Amino acid sequence: MTDQRIEEHAVRFKLLSHPVRLQILDILRRNPECVCHLEAVLGKPQPYISQQLRVLREAGVIVDNKEGLNVFYQLADPEIAALLNVALGPNLPERNGAHQSVLSCECPHCS
Amino acid sequence: MTDQRIEEHAVRFKLLSHPVRLQILDILRRNPECVCHLEAVLGKPQPYISQQLRVLREAGVIVDNKEGLNVFYQLADPEIAALLNVALGPNLPERNGAHQSVLSCECPHCS
DNA sequence: CTCCAATATTCAAAGTTCTGCATATAGTGA
């Protein structure tokens, strides 16, 4: 295992070592969701959510998908998905199935 | 997934997000090793290694085993082992088998 | 008991990350 390879893995783990980012990834591994949805579920200010999304996006772990005014993010990294499966438990079909609407989110997918 | 549970997982990932700690864990998942061995392999000063070992020990991820003057550390957390298997690849038998002696290490296991 | 070798602890400076806030951009509909 070269130093450079170890460093890359450490950087990946660092992405997962932040509670808000970890929670975002746990949500996105089930369904693509828009920023306003994450804002509603996590109860954090929107610029703060966007900043964490940027970190994940620039690392290539998630990708964004514009739908009108909304931006839907989804998990795009199978290795991260595998790590989440081991750490947080598998992404079960019953959790995975339907998109859970959230009252406080007004996006097209929730309303 | 409660906030507290997410927080605990984030803390675990943080342990793995440091290159030296990650490398230590990658070595220890193969064999128990003494501090002087890690010092020789990693090429870092001894107090520095001991500090990272303390972080891992206090988190309950490794345990120490005194043999005379030497202290041998080993991985003691199956969940961390599982994460390492997914991230760094499996701990193969051929890597796992014999303890690799290191010239610059003078401990009883190396000489 | 004294010395030596292995490991542990403490502390402080330098660097990084986190978080909140103010503001910018971009897409949509009137």
Place this chain on the structure above:
DNA sequence: TCACTATATGCAGAACTTTGAATATTGGAG
């Protein structure tokens, strides 16, 4: 075009991590 809504960016202070250096502890040999 203008106003509005959703999202993104930039920046700065606070908090935390990292790293190195000096020093302490512990256990064994003589």
